[in-house]
Amino acid sequence: MDKSSRYFYEVARQGSIKGASEKLFISQPTLTTAIKKLEESLGVILFHRKSKGVELTSSGWLYYRYVQDLFEKHSQMMHQLTDMKARSQGKIKLGIGEAWWECFASEVIKKFVEQHPNNSMYIEFGNGLSMLNQLLNGDIDLFIGHEIENIDPRHRVLFMPLFIEQEAWFVREGHPLLSNELDNYPLIKVTPDHIRHTKILNDEGMEAFNLKQQKTGVVYELNSLKASIDMLKTSDAIMPYTDQVKDKMAELGIVTLPQGSEKSGSVGIYTKTEQVSESIQYLVSLLKGK
Numbered sequence: 001m002d003k004s005s006r007y008f009y010e011v012a013r014q015g016s017i018k019g020a021s022e023k024l025f026i027s028q029p030t031l032t033t034a035i036k037k038l039e040e041s042l043g044v045i046l047f048h049r050k051s052k053g054v055e056l057t058s059s060g061w062l063y064y065r066y067v068q069d070l071f072e073k074h075s076q077m078m079h080q081l082t083d084m085k086a087r088s089q090g091k092i093k094l095g096i097g098e099a100w101w102e103c104f105a106s107e108v109i110k111k112f113v114e115q116h117p118n119n120s121m122y123i124e125f126g127n128g129l130s131m132l133n134q135l136l137n138g139d140i141d142l143f144i145g146h147e148i149e150n151i152d153p154r155h156r157v158l159f160m161p162l163f164i165e166q167e168a169w170f171v172r173e174g175h176p177l178l179s180n181e182l183d184n185y186p187l188i189k190v191t192p193d194h195i196r197h198t199k200i201l202n203d204e205g206m207e208a209f210n211l212k213q214q215k216t217g218v219v220y221e222l223n224s225l226k227a228s229i230d231m232l233k234t235s236d237a238i239m240p241y242t243d244q245v246k247d248k249m250a251e252l253g254i255v256t257l258p259q260g261s262e263k264s265g266s267v268g269i270y271t272k273t274e275q276v277s278e279s280i281q282y283l284v285s286l287l288k289g290k
Helices: 003-014 017-024 028-042 058-088 098-115 128-136 195-200 203-213 225-233 243-251 278-288
Strands: 047-050 053-056 092-096 121-125 142-146 157-172 187-190 219-222 239-242 254-256 264-272
Touching: 003 017, 003 028, 003 058, 017 028, 017 053, 053 058, 092 098, 092 128, 092 278, 098 121, 098 142, 098 225, 098 239, 098 243, 098 278, 128 142, 128 157, 128 195, 128 264, 142 278, 157 225, 157 243, 157 278, 187 225, 187 239, 195 203, 219 225, 225 239, 225 254, 239 243, 243 254, 264 278
Parallel strands: 092 121, 092 142, 187 219
Antiparallel strands: 047 053, 142 264, 157 239, 157 254, 157 264
């Protein structure tokens, strides 16, 4: 970014030439001259001069948003460069669903850290579609989650299955359904998929997603397993979730319905098809042998 834009941005943030000059370690006359030259080059007035500082004009606000966007992009680029350097030195960025962390991944990561104490780690929690988007964007190196159907073939990813799990239905203790009453109850969706993440699906996958969204009834959507459990305890809602956490749910006073969903799915590891580092290969081997 050029010097005049940096000067303008600091004056706008400080609301005064004096405050900006102190932040920039330059004299007030130098800063005033630079702002005047910038206004002349743009052909607009950027600031209203007042007795106690300056205020952006409508043109100034437009230019401020432009410069702010440049700053944010520069900051993002610098963060990405730093992150690339860290990953080249062994840092691993892992995505995972909360259930799999509770079931087995926390113990695997503990073992990995013991064997690789000098490797930094970043762990992101979320659902499958959001994690796959991050993998494709290069924001994470691998993620653990359900196998995703109908991925657009343009997106090259590798799925390594770990096990098959069954969906169960969870309710609070004393829920009416436990006495076999048949009624409609609210549904809790834990970390549901979002429309912004469906761009990686093919047409069939998009159609299936849209059909799911059209289903009626009361739905509570929460992006946290803990918050979902809290909601479950204080309502008559039903929560479809993996049967792999039945024992942990029981410890929290959550009941698994004797008859629930018949849905099952494969849980595994997603990576890009390119060659991965030795440390990631080792982590994958630990996950496979969990």
